[in-house]
Amino acid sequence: MTTTLTTPTLAPQLAANWERLCPLADLEVERGRAALLGDEQVALFLLPGGDVRAVDNHDPYSGANVISRGIVGSRGGRPTVASPMYKQVFDLRSGTCVDTRGKEVRRLRVWPVRTLEGDLYVLRGGAR
Amino acid sequence: MSARIVVIGAGMAAHRLVDSLVTRAEDRLEITVLGDEARRPYDRVGLTRFFDGETAEDLTLPATIFADPRVTLHEDDPATAIDTGARTVTTASGTVHAYDHLVLATGSVAARPPVEGAELPGSFVYRALADVEDLRRHVQERAAALDRPVRGVVVGGGLLGLEAAGALRGMDAEATVLQSSDRLMSAQLDLPAGAVLRRLIEARGIAVRTEARTTALRPGPDGAVESVLLRDGDEVPADLVVLTVGVRPRDELARAAGLSCEERGGVRIDAACTTSDPRIHAIGEVAAFDGQCVGLVAPGYAMAEVVCDRILGGDATFDGYDLSTKLKLSGVDVASFGDAFATTPGALDVVYTDPVSGVHKKLVLSDDAKTLLGGMLVGDASAYGSLRPLVGGALGADPAVHLLPAGAGSAPTPELPDEAIVCSCSSVSAGTIRHAVREQGCTDAAEVTACTKAGATCGSCTVMVKSLVTGELAKLGKAVSTGLCEHFDLSRRQLFDAVHVSGLDTFSAVIERFGRGRGCDVCKPVLASILAVLVPEGHVLEGENATLQDTNDHVMANLQKDGTYSVVPRMPGGEVTPEGLITVGEVARDFGLYTKITGGQRVDMFGARLEQLPLIWQRLVDAGFESGHAYGKSLRTVKSCVGSAWCRYGVMDSTGMAVTLELRYRGLRAPHKFKLGVSGCARECAEARGKDAGIIATAQGWNLYVGGNGGATPRHAELLAEGLDDDTLIRTLDRYFMYYIRTADKLQRTAPWLEALDGGIDGLRAVILEDSLGLAADLDAAMARHVAGYRDEWAETLADPAKLARFRSFVNAPATPDPGLAHVPERGQIRPARPEERGSDSVLIAGTTLEVRR
Ligand code: SRM
Ligand SMILES: Cc1cc2nc3c(=O)[nH]c(=O)nc-3n(C[C@H](O)[C@H](O)[C@H](O)COP(=O)(O)OP(=O)(O)OC[C@H]3O[C@@H](n4cnc5c(N)ncnc54)[C@H](O)[C@@H]3O)c2cc1C
Ligand code: SF4
Ligand code: FES
Numbered sequence: 001m002t003t004t005l006t007t008p009t010l011a012p013q014l015a016a017n018w019e020r021l022c023p024l025a026d027l028e029v030e031r032g033r034a035a036l037l038g039d040e041q042v043a044l045f046l047l048p049g050g051d052v053r054a055v056d057n058h059d060p061y062s063g064a065n066v067i068s069r070g071i072v073g074s075r076g077g078r079p080t081v082a083s084p085m086y087k088q089v090f091d092l093r094s095g096t097c098v099d100t101r102g103k104e105v106r107r108l109r110v111w112p113v114r115t116l117e118g119d120l121y122v123l124r125g126g127a128r
Numbered sequence: 129m130s131a132r133i134v135v136i137g138a139g140m141a142a143h144r145l146v147d148s149l150v151t152r153a154e155d156r157l158e159i160t161v162l163g164d165e166a167r168r169p170y171d172r173v174g175l176t177r178f179f180d181g182e183t184a185e186d187l188t189l190p191a192t193i194f195a196d197p198r199v200t201l202h203e204d205d206p207a208t209a210i211d212t213g214a215r216t217v218t219t220a221s222g223t224v225h226a227y228d229h230l231v232l233a234t235g236s237v238a239a240r241p242p243v244e245g246a247e248l249p250g251s252f253v254y255r256a257l258a259d260v261e262d263l264r265r266h267v268q269e270r271a272a273a274l275d276r277p278v279r280g281v282v283v284g285g286g287l288l289g290l291e292a293a294g295a296l297r298g299m300d301a302e303a304t305v306l307q308s309s310d311r312l313m314s315a316q317l318d319l320p321a322g323a324v325l326r327r328l329i330e331a332r333g334i335a336v337r338t339e340a341r342t343t344a345l346r347p348g349p350d351g352a353v354e355s356v357l358l359r360d361g362d363e364v365p366a367d368l369v370v371l372t373v374g375v376r377p378r379d380e381l382a383r384a385a386g387l388s389c390e391e392r393g394g395v396r397i398d399a400a401c402t403t404s405d406p407r408i409h410a411i412g413e414v415a416a417f418d419g420q421c422v423g424l425v426a427p428g429y430a431m432a433e434v435v436c437d438r439i440l441g442g443d444a445t446f447d448g449y450d451l452s453t454k455l456k457l458s459g460v461d462v463a464s465f466g467d468a469f470a471t472t473p474g475a476l477d478v479v480y481t482d483p484v485s486g487v488h489k490k491l492v493l494s495d496d497a498k499t500l501l502g503g504m505l506v507g508d509a510s511a512y513g514s515l516r517p518l519v520g521g522a523l524g525a526d527p528a529v530h531l532l533p534a535g536a537g538s539a540p541t542p543e544l545p546d547e548a549i550v551c552s553c554s555s556v557s558a559g560t561i562r563h564a565v566r567e568q569g570c571t572d573a574a575e576v577t578a579c580t581k582a583g584a585t586c587g588s589c590t591v592m593v594k595s596l597v598t599g600e601l602a603k604l605g606k607a608v609s610t611g612l613c614e615h616f617d618l619s620r621r622q623l624f625d626a627v628h629v630s631g632l633d634t635f636s637a638v639i640e641r642f643g644r645g646r647g648c649d650v651c652k653p654v655l656a657s658i659l660a661v662l663v664p665e666g667h668v669l670e671g672e673n674a675t676l677q678d679t680n681d682h683v684m685a686n687l688q689k690d691g692t693y694s695v696v697p698r699m700p701g702g703e704v705t706p707e708g709l710i711t712v713g714e715v716a717r718d719f720g721l722y723t724k725i726t727g728g729q730r731v732d733m734f735g736a737r738l739e740q741l742p743l744i745w746q747r748l749v750d751a752g753f754e755s756g757h758a759y760g761k762s763l764r765t766v767k768s769c770v771g772s773a774w775c776r777y778g779v780m781d782s783t784g785m786a787v788t789l790e791l792r793y794r795g796l797r798a799p800h801k802f803k804l805g806v807s808g809c810a811r812e813c814a815e816a817r818g819k820d821a822g823i824i825a826t827a828q829g830w831n832l833y834v835g836g837n838g839g840a841t842p843r844h845a846e847l848l849a850e851g852l853d854d855d856t857l858i859r860t861l862d863r864y865f866m867y868y869i870r871t872a873d874k875l876q877r878t879a880p881w882l883e884a885l886d887g888g889i890d891g892l893r894a895v896i897l898e899d900s901l902g903l904a905a906d907l908d909a910a911m912a913r914h915v916a917g918y919r920d921e922w923a924e925t926l927a928d929p930a931k932l933a934r935f936r937s938f939v940n941a942p943a944t945p946d947p948g949l950a951h952v953p954e955r956g957q958i959r960p961a962r963p964e965e966r967g968s969d970s971v972l973i974a975g976t977t978l979e980v981r982r
Contacts, residue, residue, distance in 0.1 A: 017276055022939045030646070030675040031682075036938040039947065044939065048646065049181070058948070063963070064691035065948045069679035069738075073648030075614065078180060082649035084679035084687055089649065093180060093298055094332075096459035104485075107459060112277060112300035123277065123300075 018114065018121040025118065027052065032068035032081065035122070042111050042122055043068035045092055047079050053092040054111035054122050059083045060097075061106065075099070130156040133439060134217050134225050136207040136381065137233035138163025140172055141412030141428035143189045145231060148436040150196045155440075159199045160225050162217070164206030168194070170257060173425050173553075173586055176456065178260045179295040187257070210385035212405050229439050232382060232395055232403070232410040233432075236375035236423065241283065245345030250353035251369040254292045263370065267299045270367045277302050279365055281356050283342050284372035285312040287455055292370045293334045294457045304364060305329070306340040306356065316453055316464035317504055320481065324488040324506045328460050331486070337364075345369055377414045377421045394421040399445040401434045409435045422449045425585060426552045433555070450552050452516055454509060456586065461509035466502025466519040467492050475501055482507075491515075491523075498522055513592035517548035517558065550592050553585035558596060565600040572611075573597045612874060613650040616643040620799060620874040624658050628870075633663050634672055652676040654874045657761055660797035661869055661910070664917035674934070680759035683935065684921055685741055690949060690960040693741060694734040695721070696758035697748050698794060701768040701786030701806075702729030711751040719744055722957045728765035728803070730756060735958055737945050739937040745922045754920040757795060761875075764803045766790040767815065771808030771825070778808035780825035785854070786814075789823075792858065793865065795918045799872040799881075802865065817845045820878040821861055826850070830857045834864055834892070835882035843879045846889045849897065862911035863896035863904055870907075 021035045027046035034057045035042045041057035045068075057065045062085035070081040072092075079092040082099075088106075089099035095108035112123040133149070135142045138161050146159055163169070170187040178187065194201050202219065209218045210230065217225045238253035240246040252263045270278045278301040282289045285307030293303040305312070311322025312329065326336050341359040345366075348354030356364045377394040388396045388404035394416025401409045401417075412428035413421055427449045437444035452465035470477050474495030481488045487507035494501060500523045505512055544550070546559030564570045564579045573594040577583040583590040611617040616639075618626060623642065632638050635655050639647055647655075656676035659666070666673065680686055685693035697712065704712075712731050716723045719740055721733040736744055757763060766789045769775065771782030786806040793804075805816030806823045816822030822833040828851035836845030849860055872881040885891055894900040896907070925931045936942035950961035 026933075026939050028675070031934070033939040034937065036941045036944060036947075041938075041946075041948070051181075062689065062691075064689065065946050066679070066687070066691045069682070069687075071649040071652055071678055072646075072675065073615075073652060074646040075648065077177075077182065077186075077645065079646070080648065082678075085689075085691075087649060094294075094459055105459070114271070 021120045024120050030072040034068040041065050052113045054113045055095050055108040061088050131228045132158045133229045134227040135161045135231045138169045139235045141432050142233035143169040144429045145432035147193050150193050157198045161201045162207045163203050166204040176291045176295050179298045230408045233412045234378040234414045236377050236413040239374045239376050241373045243344050248353045279367045281366040282370045289372035304335040307338045308341045321488050321504045321506045328486050390416040401431045463505045463509040463512040465516045468502045468504045551582035551589040554581035556580045556582035561596045562600050615645045615647050615651050621871050657797040664914045686759045693736045694732050695736050696732050696756035697753035698756040699730040700790035701783050715747050742935050749923050755922045762797045763793040764801050766804040768806045769808050769813035782806040782808035798869050800875050800877045835879045837879035863907040866907040866910050
């Protein structure tokens with residue numbers, strides 16, 4: 001869920017918990033992008049309705065940082081991304097793996113996202 | 129007979145009743161439905177999907193019944209009084225409706241606990257679409273005003289409360305669940321099961337407090353709720369509160385009209401679902417059977433069927449409640465069914481607990497351990513669908529096997545008896561599902577759902593429905609659906625024809641016309657491949673097409689296990705000049721790449737990072753190399769032997785022909801990869817008969833073999849034609865490949881395609897050599913278009929700054945290497961570090977350094 005902030009004066013306060021990543025315009029619809037936050041990596045996805053979703057870039061099944069490079073799609077109406085490595089499919093809203101390819105269920109951490117004046121921010125540390 | 133039927137309440141039970149009446153009744157009926165919500169009946173069970181992006185419109189129950197001339201729906205006009213003597217109902221607008229039969233389907237109202245502040249702004253209930261719309265708006269407003277996540281508190285840790293907490297998390301709000309008793313879902317779970325559930329819920333980032341009794345909601349300076357006060361004196365901060373503490377049946381009209389009601393709420397009904405007034409029925413949550421109202425949809429639907437039958441003169445009865453439930457919170461599996469608390473005298477239980485993986489399962493059995501009475505499943509409810517229908521029947525096996533983790537032991541799936549209820553929401557038995565397949569012509573689970581309603585409501589039975597349908601189709605010897613995936617019912621071949629004929633050239637246009645949803649990792653690459661063949665002039669990564677490709681095609685390199693890529697320049701026929709080899713060597717050295725000769729007669733360079741790919745390719749393109757398509761479902765290589773140019777036995781120029789063919793078919797997209805081989809004589813040094821097309825020189829000309837395969841199921845190619853000259857060989861190959869591309873299934877190589885082809889090799893010969901289908905000219909033209917449209921994907925990409933953006937490693941640090949990479953030396957080159965090697969001294973490259981010392 002993207003929340004569009006209307007009060008520009010909030011920007012300095014945002015800096016405390018939210019990290020600015022890039023202009024929203026840097027994202028392409030249904031094509032992921034990775035972002036670096038210290039030691040951690042976030043995969044960002046712009047969905048067709050304009051929603052932005054952020055999950056871990058780290059693929060819990062292969063151990064490689066590749067989730068941002070998977071195919072975006074839908075399963076039963078939920079937006080999903082398929083890991084390009086072993087093709088597990090994750091729900092972009094909850095981070096849960098919805099097609100585990102016979103493996104145990106693992107999940108991606110979900111990172112809250114918001115936009116302010118055309119820029120994209122994520123909450124540091126992701127969802128607790 | 130003509131009957132005037134008035135239904136008060138336009139919810140789920142009412143909808144089912146009207147649906148059944150209009151389907152079953154042949155007589156003249158006049159059905160009037162009075163609703164107090166300003167909308168059509170909707171799927172209340174699916175309410176939480178509103179937060180997953182479904183709109184109010186999506187949740188609306190099928191509205192076709194209101195188009196029936198016998199039915200009139202008055203939205204937004206609540207009934208205010210019933211006159212049982214005059215047999216009329218009066219509404220808020222003052223309209224009076226006379227009835228022969230009156231049905232009360234008024235449902236329940238969400239209760240607010242009797243504590244101070246329960247009505248404050250910022251405190252919500254969770255029952256109707258209007259409630260969730262208000263809740264979402266409030267969360268968005270608070271999120272915009274605060275510079276921290278919104279704090280949500282849910283009072284009540286039952287099914288609804290957990291769904292509401294999940295919805296808050298979906299909106300990026302924090303969620304704390306306050307449960308007054310000692311465990312979550314205390315109506316369905318015992319203490320150990322509740323404890324396991326709690327850990328699963330907490331793992332989803334939802335905080336849980338048990339024994340937390342809410343005594344007041346406190347307002348902040350703006351008058352909206354600011355905190356929740358607990359009995360132990362604790363105060364929990366809250367930007368909003370969702371109250372899910374139970375429901376109260378809406379029996380006020382019935383009470384005022386003097387109908388007999390339960391003290392604790394609910395309109396008393398008998399087994400015919402008739403109230404104390406014989407003209408008045410009650411169904412759904414407002415109806416109290418055996419002294420009890422139940423907040424589940426399945427009994428409401430069952431009552432609706434009974435009332436429908438009774439109104440039409442039948443004698444159906446309501447047999448009591450099935451209290452089975454399953455939590456619909458994604459990622460958390462919980463189910464409880466039958467006599468889950470083992471209240472039957474002498475009941476035994478069998479428990480399996482694995483605290484490490486968060487699984488707790490309990491089966492309740494009769495005193496002789498033979499009959500299944502009920503159970504609780506937490507953490508892994510996969511057995512729910514197969515166990516619930518067995519309640520009251522024989523378990524058929526050692527109960528323990530049903531409890532073991534999936535895969536361990538061989539949990540038998542006993543053939544369900546026809547009378548076993550598979551879908552309890554709609555009360556559909558295994559026999560009804562089998563009947564739908566056998567007699568009503570349903571060919572997949574979706575059709576069975578449409579036809580029987582099994583699986584249409586809560587969805588917890590869909591796996592079971594699907595397996596019954598598949599089993600039944602198999603018994604009938606019918607093929608299971610050939611649709612690509614949930615987005616397309618068409619097979620690849622049908623889709624190819626559809627795209628071809630319609631002339632559509634974007635994914636969005638195709639899925640809108642021939643499919644549904646937004647596609648997935650199965651159908652998107654298939655469509656990318658089809659579009660690439662039908663519109664060969666477009667770059668595979670042009671516009672929207674870029675989103676259809678998996679990472680290999682998207683960045684035009686092969687993904688390796690650590691997330692780096694391999695780079696394979698084309699070396700047609702396996703030929704490479706010394707200068708070319710030197711360039712390859714220099715590039716590999718300068719970028720620190722592991723270098724290997726492939727099984728396809730060319731050089732592969734491994735370990736290139738995303739952001740290095742354009743730099744590497746710039747050097748390769750400058751030196752005259754082009755993409756080798758090692759990543760594509762397309763032509764790979766044409767393997768050659770050295771042939772008559774040098775070999776003392778060679779009878780024709782196999783290398784020259786291999787180069788010609790590789791340049792002709794390079795970049796051609798297909799259902800799967802394809803490979804060729806050309807040998808200069810019958811000694812077959814190029815192993816051509818292991819390829820999709822193998823060409824072997826003879827004194828009379830080229831012999832052409834097709835449908836060969838190495839890989840997992842090796843197959844020797846079969847002879848298609850003999851003694852061909854160069855032009856005939858090429859024309860025959862053109863048609864063979866184009867025909868394959870048009871008609872093969874997704875990911876089907878030529879070998880299995882040929883085996884499945886009508887008439888096998890003779891059939892193929894008829895189509896491409898004798899033109900039996902009149903297709904040849906079309907196939908020739910399609911290949912000519914491919915050859916003319918070919919351009920090197922890498923050269924084009926390097927010339928287009930917009931396309932280069934996708935090679936940035938990070939959107940906020942475009943050239944920083946993935947810090948997670950680590951390489952170690954081996955035989956003078958690098959390879960990815962294994963987990964146990966990470967952090968040791970031998971790790972050479974942690975991203976930034978390139979140099980590898982020998
Ligand atoms: C690099 C190479 C091995 C090597 O180091 O020699 C190789 C590597 C891979 N092969 Fe292969 N195959 C390579 C020659 C072969 C050959 C030999 C040949 O082409 O003469 C075969 C058997 C011949 C055949 O295809 O029938 C071969 C049969 C397979 C198969 C089995 C296909 C089948 O029909 O059963 C797969 C799996 C698949 O495609 O689904 C496969 C898949 C792969 C994949 C794509 C596996 C993957 O998903 O990562 C490997 C990726 C290549 C990369 O990262 O660059 N590779 N693979 C060879 C590249 C040849 C080239 O220059 O393009
Ligand atoms: C979030 C949520 C999740 C749920 N999940 C499940 C689940 O997983 N499984 C399950 O079995 N059940 C579930 N339920 C319960 C299920 O939705 C109800 O049991 C079902 O909707 C009851 O149907 P009903 O027709 O009796 O009542 P309702 O669907 O509530 O319909 C009653 C209608 O009558 C209207 N009405 C009331 N009084 C009047 C009047 N005087 N005049 C006119 N109209 C009036 C009301 O406004 C309402 O529209 C869930 C409920 C919610 C809220
Ligand atoms: S096939 Fe045999 S004969 Fe022909 S070139 Fe190769 S080695 Fe020479
Ligand atoms: S059991 Fe709910 S839809 Fe079948």
